[in-house]
Amino acid sequence: xxxxxxxxxxxxxxxxxxxxxxxxxxxxxxxxxxxxxxxxxxxxxxxxxxxxxxxxxxxxxxxxxxxxxxxxxxxxxxxxxxxxxxxxxxxxxxxxxxxxxxxxxxxxxxxxxxxxxxxxxxxxxxxxxxxxxxxxxxxxxxxxxxxxxxxxxxxxxxxxxxxxxxxxxxxxxxxxxxxxxxxxxxxxxxxxxxxxxxxxxxxxxxxxxxxxxxxxxxxxxxxxxxxxxxxxxxxxxxxxxxxxxxxxxxxxxxxxxxxxxxxxxxxxxxxxxxxxx
Amino acid sequence: xxxxxxxxxxxxxxxxxxxxxxxxxxxxxxxxxxxxxxxxxxxxxxxxxxxxxxxxxxxxxxxxxxxxxxxxxxxxxxxxxxxxxxxxxxxxxxxxxxxxxxxxxxxxxxxxxxxxxxxxxxxxxxxxxxxxxxxxxxxxxxxxxxxxxxxxxxxxxxxxxxxxxxxxxxxxxxxxxxxxxxxxxxxxxxxxxxxxxxxxxxxxxxxxxxxxxxxxxxxxxxxxxxxxxxxxxxxxxxxxxxxxxxxxxxxxxxxxxxxxxxxxxxxxxxxxxx
Numbered sequence: 151x152x153x154x155x156x157x158x159x160x161x162x163x164x165x166x167x168x169x170x171x172x173x174x175x176x177x178x179x180x181x182x183x184x185x186x187x188x189x190x191x192x193x194x195x196x197x198x199x200x201x202x203x204x205x206x207x208x209x210x211x212x213x214x215x216x217x218x219x220x221x222x223x224x225x226x227x228x229x230x231x232x233x234x235x236x237x238x239x240x241x242x243x244x245x246x247x248x249x250x251x252x253x254x255x256x257x258x259x260x261x262x263x264x265x266x267x268x269x270x271x272x273x274x275x276x277x278x279x280x281x282x283x284x285x286x287x288x289x290x291x292x293x294x295x296x297x298x299x300x301x302x303x304x305x306x307x308x309x310x311x312x313x314x315x316x317x318x319x320x321x322x323x324x325x326x327x328x329x330x331x332x333x334x335x336x337x338x339x340x341x342x343x344x345x346x347x348x349x350x351x352x353x354x355x356x357x358x359x360x361x362x363x364x365x366x367x368x369x370x371x372x373x374x375x376x377x378x379x380x381x382x383x384x385x386x387x388x389x390x391x392x393x394x395x396x397x398x399x400x401x402x403x404x405x406x407x408x409x410x411x412x413x414x415x416x417x418x419x420x421x422x423x424x425x426x427x
Numbered sequence: 428x429x430x431x432x433x434x435x436x437x438x439x440x441x442x443x444x445x446x447x448x449x450x451x452x453x454x455x456x457x458x459x460x461x462x463x464x465x466x467x468x469x470x471x472x473x474x475x476x477x478x479x480x481x482x483x484x485x486x487x488x489x490x491x492x493x494x495x496x497x498x499x500x501x502x503x504x505x506x507x508x509x510x511x512x513x514x515x516x517x518x519x520x521x522x523x524x525x526x527x528x529x530x531x532x533x534x535x536x537x538x539x540x541x542x543x544x545x546x547x548x549x550x551x552x553x554x555x556x557x558x559x560x561x562x563x564x565x566x567x568x569x570x571x572x573x574x575x576x577x578x579x580x581x582x583x584x585x586x587x588x589x590x591x592x593x594x595x596x597x598x599x600x601x602x603x604x605x606x607x608x609x610x611x612x613x614x615x616x617x618x619x620x621x622x623x624x625x626x627x628x629x630x631x632x633x634x635x636x637x638x639x640x641x642x643x644x645x646x647x648x649x650x651x652x653x654x655x656x657x658x659x660x661x662x663x664x665x666x667x668x669x670x671x672x673x674x675x676x677x678x679x680x681x682x683x684x685x686x687x688x689x690x691x692x693x694x695x696x697x698x699x700x701x
Contacts, residue, residue: 293635299574361568364650372642 155182158189158196165284165401166384167193174204174212174393183215190264191342195282195384195396195403203270203391206231206417213266213419220262220420223255223330224313226320228417235418237267241411244319248405251283251378252353253398254420257309257330261398263423268393269416277409280386280394283402285347287382289337301346303336303361305370307354333359336373338426340399347400348377349426377402399423428469432459435466435473442559442675443658444470451475451667452484460491467540468617472557472658472670472677479665480544482507482691489542489693496538496694499531499603500588511692513543517685521594524679527558527652528627529672530694533584533604539697542669548662549686555660556678557670560621562656563647564611575622578610578635578643582628607633610647612700614673621674622651623700651676662688673697 157170167189172182190196204212210233213219219233225247228234239246248254254262272278289297308331314324336358338349350358352374358366386394396403428435434447444466449459467473480488486509489495495509501523503510515522524530530538543555564572584603592599610632612623626648632640660668670677 291636293639295574295577295635296639298577299570303570360570362566362571365568365571365646368642368646372639375642376638 165194194401198393201391216421218422220422237416240413246407249407251402251404252351256354257307259332262420266395267418271415273409273412278414281404283382288377289348304359334426438658445474451478475667493695496696514689516687522681525681527678528625532628533582535606538694540695543692545690547689549683552683553688558657563651579633608700
């Protein structure tokens, strides 16, 4: 399919495309927005190249065109812009965000539709790539019998084990906090593309409802290994001010933390999604 | 179930019973035969004590339950092709069946049952463990039962028997039976469902990606041997065990090297699993 107002370069046939010809520091026209949305739907994750640092108001404004914004249940927010989640890893960091495969905040009742991350500072000496995997592709190659088995199942997603104390070194006191949990279908249908995607991940998904514990463990372990196959992935090597926009409904991602003690910094804005079906 | 001509002492509520009050070396009356068959159907594996039998008497007992099966890998002694010698001693490099299995499940029509008579047993050790595949099936969740019910497995004797030949120092390029059986089979007599995959003969799940099949099989192998599905039988000289391969898997413990454990097995033919 052709694009008239942006340039779209697929990075492989399965997942990922670069977008050029749009300046995100400026307002995006309706036609450009439509084409960006189409590329996002078709490629699951898109990377905006050749960007300048986007002012927080402008990044928030652009994200709002896709839907209401999502407030992270645990992470500290930007002092002036609560919609901005500051991604910052440096020599004193004890954790890095998302260095295991996951779909963002899948423990929420209404997990994020998508996430936009612009990195303003990349680690000196390289590293800090992000890997994205298509959960359409992971679902498509399952046997018809396995699909029929998984299609009607639901899974429990929890976050207590992940978020409790996670941001204490950034001044978050979570003693009175209850972290979210939710039940979602193991296979979800994307509201725009209509395609089915695997929707369990090794970070938040704790069990499959209606199965015995050892069955649930075995199936989750299989699925978590299955979805991590290289053939479903794109590995993005960032350049300064690139902005990635991924579809949490159809992708999982993993942020490599292979650059300690170097610094990596950026702004993330997250768009609220619908209840998975 | 009540028995009039034999005494039946269950080993566990799930699997296994000792049968008393019968001499297997003598022809069985019809009612006694029927009650032994009933006990086997109910308990899946039955045990007899203090039974002295000749090879012919052993075969005659087996034939009451059906035509005898000739093993594809181990030929019997002169004049007795239906007899499978079971023997381990200080020269043994391996023993038969030390991993969980259902006998010769690679056959298109695997054996209905096996009748093992041991005349020599080690002072201690050499137990056999039996696992109820009914109980293993019943313990699965409904979605898992339904899923497994859609699958077919590939069983092949070649890897197992060729490995055994190799350990025995024999060249063996023979092709052994290879068959497809449902992962969940229905017992032709009781109508109950049981799991029918085992780590000795089952190679793969048919028509699913390899890793998917492996994950399912690995899960089932761990599941099938849970202690709550299992009974463990300690032999004495002239004990007999008779197990129903259609709903039981077993494992022969080889913990008695260099001691001698020796006997004969008669195997009753079965039908195609469905």
